[in-house]
Amino acid sequence: MDFKLSEEQRMIQQMARECVAREILPVMAAHDRERPLPKSVMLDLYAVLKELGLMAPRLPETEGGTGLSYLAYGMIMEELPAELALSVMAHESTVARIHLGANEEQKKRFLPKLIAGEALACTGISEPNVGSDPRSIETRGRQEDGMVVLDGTKLWITNGSISDLIVAVASMGQDAAGRNLITRVVVEREHSPYHASEVDAIGLRQGHLSEVVFENCRVPEGNVLGEAGDAHGALTATWLANRPLVGMMAVGLARRALEACIAYAGVRKQFGRTIGGFQLIQEMLSEIATRVDAARLLCYRALAMLDDGVRSNKEAAMAKWFATENCLAAIGLAMQCHGASGLTREVEIERLYRDARMLTFPDGTTQIQHLIVGQELTGISAFRG
Template identity: 50%
Template structure:
């Protein structure tokens, strides 16, 4: 088994680090990390990432995409600060979802502005009463001539409060089991107005996690994507890669906490010597390093399984669930290394902890991921498949 990265992957990592230090960090440095990044700044951020081909990471080359392997995308995403990971994640996955099942006319009309970052986009699936079970959605789309009339509410949508375009999962009726027959439709806020608001959250405060409300929203039929009933499949296909990506977001946060803890332990003096020489401090550092390394390798392995075309439901769920738990614990232990300073807002470790605590929610909660793993192990679903 070869654990070495290819020259191409190392180059991609190095190029991303340079982009972060030279373009992204100077852009976000002027804004309060505990306040939402203004829309213009968010657009600029996405445009910087677009120039590196990151908004088309999962699109084939013939469609103008980067056609990057899942592992290469993960290696790149791991280098980005949380606000960039969050904004890009919603933009890129929505572009990938729109591409799947869309017609050449739709791709030519909708995608260029999203790919370039001229318009901010996102996916609206979760609702107040439908989260882990998307087939329980109640947002409706009713035919009206050449339009659909959309009514409903979407919640916990990344980029919602600054979006220009949203891909919305709607219900066009119920099947014999009472489940929604889901349809995907692209809603451009300028031609089909809807309202949005940011939802205040514990962490990732510079991002734009929000709610969208559609009241008699008239959307042209030409914006319907794919076939009715394909929404669940398209969402699942993209969630499988998103889960180890989310795990690598946590690795990024834990790595920053570890770097700070290691530096602090080498400087802080108590009882006449540096605390790095104390056995229990070394234990904390060893625990953190182990959590980061094991999480990183598990996520890399999950992405490499996806690249090989293997069935990756179990390993993808495992990668996210394990990495987020391990890295949250690692950040907490890094705070312990710092003693009282660890809980200060001045140091910033508490922000890393809050940001990491946000990550178990999107793309499958810990409990749903556990049940996915259990289903794959036993062949018996513990919830509706």
């Protein structure tokens, strides 16, 4: 076991940190922090993210993949503002979901623009009535004259409003046992228009969390990926990495809260002393730092296992719930250290808290992660009671 980062990993981390400070934060700060960034700005930022190797890290290098390890990817996630990190993960995991099971013609048709960062992608699984249980998806696809006709509504879709393409997960009928045939259908907005609007949520407000509506949306049959009913496997394969990656986004938010807290504790005075000298403030700083480090280590472990080709289902789920919940708690403590000023929009902590609050849901809620860990430990599924 080696807890040291390699020279290459340190370089990637440093490069990401500098790139974010130089090319990303100033752009985001120049726009309203409470409103979704315009698509043109997102495309400019994607040009920067492309340089970091984030457009197709999961594809083989022979097919446009960028050769980034999962661990290095996670390190970059820690450095990026969470809105952008979640956006690019949604984009590139959609690339991976297309690549998994697409035929050569489909790969040529859909992937180049996405890998170039010239078009934006998203995946639509969740719906108003369907969240943790994607097998019960209500969006329907029916075959008609060589086309698939989609009807249904997707909700909480990262990138939905700015997307050029969505992998819509739809039911294409039922199997003999009456189970939904959950299937991936690529919908290109230019040819098969869909309606998308922003959802107003507590955090990640410069990002794009959307509702996407398909109404009699006609898509060529040639856009169906893989076999009818095989979507679950492709989704599970990508969730495995997404979980610790979302964990690393939370680590990034909590680390920034810790840095702000240390700085504040060094200057704020009460009872004639800087508050950083009070034991109870140091206890809070210690707890924040420990939660951040523990979260980061669990995420690193899950990502390193994936790099070693291990299907780290339990470790990925542990990393996701622990990192998101503990980083949220850590930022809550950082707010406490700031006194009442921590509650205001004058300091960054309040926004970090709202952003972290969003991360206990995507790619499986905390409760779903616990059920995965429990199933791995006992061999018993508690999903359906």
